[in-house]
Amino acid sequence: MNNYFEILKNDSDSSARTGRINSSRGIIETPVFMPVGTKASVKAVLKENLDEMGCMIILSNLYHIYLSPGIEIIKKAGGIHKFSSWSKNILTDSGGFQVFSLSDIRKIRDEGVEFKSIIDGSKHFFTPEKVIKMQLEIGSDIMMVLDECSIFDADERVIAEAARRTLKWARQSIEAYNMFKNNDDSKIFGIVQGGFNKNLRKYCAQSVSEMNFDGIALGGLSVGESREATIEMIGHTSQFVDREKPLYIMGLGDPVGILNGIGFGVDMFDCVLPTRISRNGSAFTKYGKINIKNKKYSEDFSPIEADCNCYSCKNYSKAYIKHLHKNKEIVSSILLSIHNINFLFELIRNARYAIAENNFIKFKNDFINQYES
């Protein structure tokens, strides 16, 4: 392997590890949580806030930015970094999951996927090659291959067909990548599908590992199944991937899920959760999620978490944020989003320290016990 990904420390009692991704847009320490900026903007959060929290990578969705503003505009702007004024890393999702989850009308065949725009109903066609080409054109730092996702209780035949197609597309994606790339700054990650069939997952994990990807992602999880089933499948699949490459679990970002994933050696996480729950008034705390709408916070002039180092907790009380949320003030979404993103950053930072000290299992168990108490 090249030195794109370095493992710094393996935990003695689990598969957890710390590492770093050596990107030209700044080193990413792993494990890492990537805030989601679906449309090239993390909802309600300015880049200064992300910088202050030490954010080195965000995620954007090719599906959304393809539809609006469109690839041509981003190319004319000089790429997605210049367009969005975010100079650190951007991972772009291929659109596979969005086609699966957002488009009511889609036709998947071996050539690619046809879908209707959620904006205006217009028809579009994504192929594995086109998806890689577009991600290269906008200057993505980590590109995901086009994949086919299935619902968690899909028919075995459907799952097998989706897995087969995803592997076929993965090979085509690598070829397209080698054909179109201008430099080595844009990395490409393969995606492991296979539903909840363990043999199929194993086969897909091994097949994707044998291809020349820079990283490996687990897709098709957190799609409606129980949390236990997700965790179990992460644990199962992680045994069969190339452990020299960064491992990314797509769409998982609750505190307990993150710690379980880290325990299985997952290096990268993303989720809309921390920003989405903010708009609903929710905040992570070490003692579980709270909702600021709760009446008891009306006269609670302490911060969301007394020992939290985020901007919101250093400056504002629960009573004030509750007042803002109740009165539909945008600032409440800003403050809660900052806290919730920082909470996951801090959780992972502490997990890294615990791994470094061979103390990860205790750290994980203590956190989960407190969080779920």
Place this chain on the structure above:
Amino acid sequence: MNNYFEILKNDSDSSARTGRINSSRGIIETPVFMPVGTKASVKAVLKENLDEMGCMIILSNLYHIYLSPGIEIIKKAGGIHKFSSWSKNILTDSGGFQVFSLSDIRKIRDEGVEFKSIIDGSKHFFTPEKVIKMQLEIGSDIMMVLDECSIFDADERVIAEAARRTLKWARQSIEAYNMFKNNDDSKIFGIVQGGFNKNLRKYCAQSVSEMNFDGIALGGLSVGESREATIEMIGHTSQFVDREKPLYIMGLGDPVGILNGIGFGVDMFDCVLPTRISRNGSAFTKYGKINIKNKKYSEDFSPIEADCNCYSCKNYSKAYIKHLHKNKEIVSSILLSIHNINFLFELIRNARYAIAENNFIKFKNDFINQYES
């Protein structure tokens, strides 16, 4: 007079002047624009953004914070500054205008005004004394007296009655202020009403000037009349107020209105305009207001104003802000609000320099010609 308000420079060719309000919460250079934080939060703008722009005073509305979160909660928080974590000046409006503009059911009599809450329809009663007492309790830096506002084409008898009552309440307010105040940090401003009757405005201006207020406000303007009528009435009324006190025109904050007001010696302005138009995609520029929704900005990668020193213009393009606005991303409101507030701050800063150089009339005319071209 005490040294609360100092006039630094009178323009040689107009009534414009520069000055300073020496408040314990930081010096306010005048003329000044006060961003509106109706509910103790300037919409979509964090205090860091306001600090960076040099904001020394914001406005909050007693009517709104009385209804939610309520005076008791703010008192328990230790006052409105501690509650909102804004340590600089806060001017609080008395609620007179909100009762007039928001409440469909209200009864005004000499004792005070009864109104129904816009939140839950519950009945409330404001008296001049109660309004002052509440503003003292929450620690307002500049309190406004309770006044009665009339629509611009109201019956002469209604206007005269409102003016008479407003003067009566002004005297009661001063008495309440002297009775309840603990220190001199909270200042009290009187309000001149009188509709669009010049004699009545003159009488009210002189009467309010004779009372022991720390500043004088012009109320009941910008309530539906033509812009010319507003400006004319400011010019007329400003001749009859005590010029040793800061003069505040309530609710006026468009760039042209501000410059005309400054020309008549107005020292303080407030308006929801810069934040409200932001949510609709509009931005002030030296060449007039633009709307980011305009198709031509889709591929315009320049900032809203090339030479603007605001955070938004230093970092983001019109194309990106248009993209965010189109996709209903909260960040577009943040960026436009920052630009629009900064635009008014910068306009007034430049007006101050022009006054200092006896160049205000030329500055005003040049700006208006360019802005309206």
